[in-house]
Amino acid sequence: xxxxxxxxxxxxxxxxxxxxxxxxxxxxxxxxxxxxxxxxxxxxxxxxxxxxxxxxxxxxxxxxxxxxxxxxxxxxxxxxxxxxxxxxxxxxxxxxxxxxxxxxxxxxxxxxxxxxxxxxxxxxxxxxxxxxxxxxxxxxxxxxxxxxxxxxxxxxxxxxxxxxxxxxxxxxxxxxxxxxxxxxxxxxxxxxxxxxxxxxxxxxxxxxxxxxxxxxxxxxxxxxxxxxxxxxxxxxxxxxxxxxxxxxxxxxxxxxxxxxxxxxxxxxxxxxxxxxxxxxxxxxxxxxxxxxxxxxxxxxxxxxxxxxxxxxx
Ligand SMILES: NC(=O)c1ccc[n+]([C@@H]2O[C@H](COP(=O)([O-])OP(=O)(O)OC[C@H]3O[C@@H](n4cnc5c(N)ncnc54)[C@H](OP(=O)(O)O)[C@@H]3O)[C@@H](O)[C@H]2O)c1
Numbered sequence: 001x002x003x004x005x006x007x008x009x010x011x012x013x014x015x016x017x018x019x020x021x022x023x024x025x026x027x028x029x030x031x032x033x034x035x036x037x038x039x040x041x042x043x044x045x046x047x048x049x050x051x052x053x054x055x056x057x058x059x060x061x062x063x064x065x066x067x068x069x070x071x072x073x074x075x076x077x078x079x080x081x082x083x084x085x086x087x088x089x090x091x092x093x094x095x096x097x098x099x100x101x102x103x104x105x106x107x108x109x110x111x112x113x114x115x116x117x118x119x120x121x122x123x124x125x126x127x128x129x130x131x132x133x134x135x136x137x138x139x140x141x142x143x144x145x146x147x148x149x150x151x152x153x154x155x156x157x158x159x160x161x162x163x164x165x166x167x168x169x170x171x172x173x174x175x176x177x178x179x180x181x182x183x184x185x186x187x188x189x190x191x192x193x194x195x196x197x198x199x200x201x202x203x204x205x206x207x208x209x210x211x212x213x214x215x216x217x218x219x220x221x222x223x224x225x226x227x228x229x230x231x232x233x234x235x236x237x238x239x240x241x242x243x244x245x246x247x248x249x250x251x252x253x254x255x256x257x258x259x260x261x262x263x264x265x266x267x268x269x270x271x272x273x274x275x276x277x278x279x280x281x282x283x284x285x286x287x288x289x290x291x292x293x294x295x296x297x298x299x300x301x302x303x304x305x306x307x308x309x310x311x312x313x
């Protein structure tokens with residue numbers, strides 16, 4: 001990896017920053033692209049002076065992307081959105097821009113591409129997010145047939161949008177909503193393991209395999225995830241199954257907020273299990289032993305603990 005040049009698009013995000021840190025540790029020279037490079041200064045100290053270049057740009061800005069890919073040995077696409085707004089549509093960001101990035105990478109002679117998709121990517125999904133992820137995978141494969149596609153389940157870690165969000169709700173609400181009835185099965189995967197998977201894929205560890213589904217060591221229902229969360233933060237809250245119609249109404253109202261806590265599309269996603277499909281290659285095939293939730297949750301959920309509550313071992 002030493003002296004290898006890697007372009008990371010979406011470097012400022014939750015996963016992107018772990019990818020940058022791992023690549024930097026291995027001595028790669030990194031072009032870190034994000035829409036607000038000025039706010040991504042925290043990436044710089046992850047490498048030596050001059051090792052990480054911050055580049056300001058949208059994934060759809062071809063001139064910026066072309067320049068960022070010049071002389072790159074590898075490219076990682078960590079760009080993703082959870083809800084749509086204006087030009088930030090699933091179709092543009094997950095499908096069209098991902099495909100175009102793959103075309104530009106192929107044209108620039110970039111050796112390896114790793115593209116982040118998601119478990120559940122499916123052209124027949126009722127959720128627009130999942131359909132756009134499937135279309136993005138196809139477009140990337142067409143333009144860059146050797147691209148490695150990684151589909152994580154829900155990713156957890158200090159900056160995650162899942163456990164942090166529900167822990168925050170538990171701080172001021174007397175109950176937690178069991179979305180989708182609470183029975184949907186999840187297989188949360190540690191952000192550090194996903195970043196390791198990206199690096200392993202860049203290194204060609206998976207051999208000829210081009211599609212991996214990444215899940216953690218435990219499969220648990222949404223209800224069990226909430227119970228584990230409440231245990232970690234030492235709070236007792238009622239877990240209430242929200243009727244589908246009410247959940248949709250709450251999501252609809254939430255969509256008007258600057259950062260929607262929940263969208264109707266996310267409710268559709270929660271209707272399907274989010275676990276690694278039987279027989280799919282995953283973390284083990286990339287040489288990674290998945291990290292247990294219980295090892296990591298206490299390291300970042302402590303701030304949500306009830307004052308005076310005993311910490312778990
Ligand atoms: N986190 C999960 O649980 C999870 C699960 C399955 C799959 N994934 C996938 O894994 C990837 C990384 O997810 P994440 O959790 O790290 O997401 P994240 O924290 O939201 O980061 C997404 C990154 O994409 C960037 N981005 C968004 N729109 C962009 C655009 N038009 N042009 C350039 N950059 C843009 C964001 O930067 P700015 O908005 O600051 O510009 C940010 O750096 C995504 O593809 C996501 O769909 C995540």
